[in-house]
Amino acid sequence: MRVTVFVKQILQAALFDEIWDAMKVTFKHMFYKPITFQYPREQRTLPDTHRGALALLRYEDHQERCVGCDLCEAACPSRCIKVISSEDASRPLQRFASEFYIDITKCVFCGYCVEACPVNALAMTKMYEFSTHDKRTLLFDKKRLYEIGERHLDDAKKYLYAHNQEKNVEESREYRYYFPQSVLKPTQPPPKHLG
Numbered sequence: 001m002r003v004t005v006f007v008k009q010i011l012q013a014a015l016f017d018e019i020w021d022a023m024k025v026t027f028k029h030m031f032y033k034p035i036t037f038q039y040p041r042e043q044r045t046l047p048d049t050h051r052g053a054l055a056l057l058r059y060e061d062h063q064e065r066c067v068g069c070d071l072c073e074a075a076c077p078s079r080c081i082k083v084i085s086s087e088d089a090s091r092p093l094q095r096f097a098s099e100f101y102i103d104i105t106k107c108v109f110c111g112y113c114v115e116a117c118p119v120n121a122l123a124m125t126k127m128y129e130f131s132t133h134d135k136r137t138l139l140f141d142k143k144r145l146y147e148i149g150e151r152h153l154d155d156a157k158k159y160l161y162a163h164n165q166e167k168n169v170e171e172s173r174e175y176r177y178y179f180p181q182s183v184l185k186p187t188q189p190p191p192k193h194l195g
Contacts, residue, residue: 046126046128047162048155048158048159048161048162049159049162049163050124050126050128050159051109051110051111051124051159052109052124052125052126052127052128052155053104053124053125053127053128053130053140053148053152054102054104054107054113054114054122054123054124054125054140054145054148055122055123055124055125055145055146055148055149055152055156056100056121056122056142056145056146056148056149057120057121057122057123057149057153057156058146058149058150064096064097064121065119065120065121066083066096066097066100066119066121066122067085067094067095067096067097067118067119067121068083068084068085068086068095068096068097068098069085069095069118070083070085071116071117071118072113072114072116072117072122073113074116075112075113075115075116076112076113077108077110077112078106078107078108079106080102080103080104080105080106080107081100081101081102081113082099082100082101082102083097083099083100083101084097084098084099084100085097085098086098097142099141099142100141100142100145101139101140101141101142102139102140102145103138103139103140104130104138104139104140105135105138105139109124111124111163114159114160114163114165115163115165120160120165120166123149123156123157123159123160123165124156124159125148125149125152125155125156125159126152126155127148127152127155
């Protein structure tokens, strides 16, 4: 029995049996059609749930959605978001984000900040090309986040719809976050859904 096993091993070694097994796999894959994308010229179709660049959104009348609550900053596991909120001097008890920064080099694109936002001011887009020669350009400020939001508004809305953050109905589009009112003088009209 040992002699036959020894002879079999010698024949396998002499005939390069393992190499022929590997070559069978190679020859089999030679006749498959390649599925390689020629990247810069061909773009892959991304799903609506793709987590790309973050964007700040506005309401339909171009008013800022962000109320400066800092919940996105608290929810971020990589601590890449910095929100500095201020109170609106013309309307007491109302806040807004005076400064908003996201360091994309630290962002893990988890989407926790989008889920934490009570007014859906943040959304993720399908933008994923961040190559640059200067790393400092990847620190997105409020102005740049609004530009991304305006440029990729449809993708951002589709992301919110896909994750059930917002509904594609008229009632959802009319909803606004209403701050507590001053007892002495109302600072904003009553909401449509309560009126």
